[in-house]
Amino acid sequence: GNSVTQMEGPVTLSEEAFLTINCTYTATGYPSLFWYVQYPGEGLQLLLKATKADDKGSNKGFEATYRKETTSFHLEKGSVQVSDSAVYFCALILNQAGTALIFGKGTTLSVSS
Amino acid sequence: NAGVTQTPKFQVLKTGQSMTLQCAQDMNHNSMYWYRQDPGMGLRLIYYSASEGTTDKGEVPNGYNVSRLNKREFSLRLESAAPSQTSVYFCASSASGVFVETQYFGPGTRLLVL
Numbered sequence: 001g002n003s004v005t006q007m008e009g010p011v012t013l014s015e016e017a018f019l020t021i022n023c024t025y026t027a028t029g030y031p032s033l034f035w036y037v038q039y040p041g042e043g044l045q046l047l048l049k050a051t052k053a054d055d056k057g058s059n060k061g062f063e064a065t066y067r068k069e070t071t072s073f074h075l076e077k078g079s080v081q082v083s084d085s086a087v088y089f090c091a092l093i094l095n096q097a098g099t100a101l102i103f104g105k106g107t108t109l110s111v112s113s
Numbered sequence: 114n115a116g117v118t119q120t121p122k123f124q125v126l127k128t129g130q131s132m133t134l135q136c137a138q139d140m141n142h143n144s145m146y147w148y149r150q151d152p153g154m155g156l157r158l159i160y161y162s163a164s165e166g167t168t169d170k171g172e173v174p175n176g177y178n179v180s181r182l183n184k185r186e187f188s189l190r191l192e193s194a195a196p197s198q199t200s201v202y203f204c205a206s207s208a209s210g211v212f213v214e215t216q217y218f219g220p221g222t223r224l225l226v227l
Contacts, residue, residue, distance in 0.1 A: 004155075042220060043117070043220045043221050044205075044218040045218070100146060101216060
């Protein structure tokens, strides 16, 4: 089946630390990959996406590269801020009409000053 | 633009009661979705509507019904609420049901079933 596996949290970092949140996937087809972020009390927002192998998605200092050979889409940021504290969801969607997003379980990030 | 709106924001029900969660989007999107979010489970798709006039089951449809009232509105109904339906419910929309389309999420409805 199709699934997304994320590293379990919570991840606790100091401000300006380097962030990596691991994400790997299993897909029967050829997926597009996403990172969504959920700030406290809010809905999910798209953070970045990549639609084909070796694509790099980036936004707000976050980056993730679509690695087909390792079926991974790890999220990175060079210097986190307190305002980055949130829950991060990795997700995939198959490139077929009528399908929907498949989410990982989410990783909570807590950044302290 | 308001984007995706949901009502109510919070609801408490007793087991066996019924209620409808409302969702509306003002982005002229074709596709709409209902998810539930449970601790440690991520988001799971309940139902979706690829276009006006169509609805399909997702991963966890049991105990729920949906109505795509028009292009803007997509409601989720619990006919007889159970404690297992205590969750946070998110509505989302996308321009179409085709892959790579970004989904836009509402702020969520917190439901507690006693």
